[in-house]
Amino acid sequence: MWPFSAKSDTSLRGQAQKLLDLLTERPDLDPVDVGFSLAATRTSFERRAVVLGTDRAELVRGLSAVA
Numbered sequence: 529m530w531p532f533s534a535k536s537d538t539s540l541r542g543q544a545q546k547l548l549d550l551l552t553e554r555p556d557l558d559p560v561d562v563g564f565s566l567a568a569t570r571t572s573f574e575r576r577a578v579v580l581g582t583d584r585a586e587l588v589r590g591l592s593a594v595a
Contacts, residue, residue: 529580530563530587533573540575544594547579551587559587 532547534540550557559581579590 529567529578530559530591531567531576531578532570533576535573535575537575540577541595544577544579544591548588548591548595551584551591555584559584 530547532540532543534543547562550562551559577594579587579594581587581590
């Protein structure tokens, strides 16, 4: 689970794109660790989204759909 938020719909799509870029540029990152960090360390804003996936391919599809 990758939760993220932003102050506007445009910014939310931008956050999804940033996470998508991170996922594709850093194959060494553990998706579980990223999901935990997103949930535990980020501020929650008005616009929110959650991408669910059991592997990188599912996360890529979910982030692409939001972006």
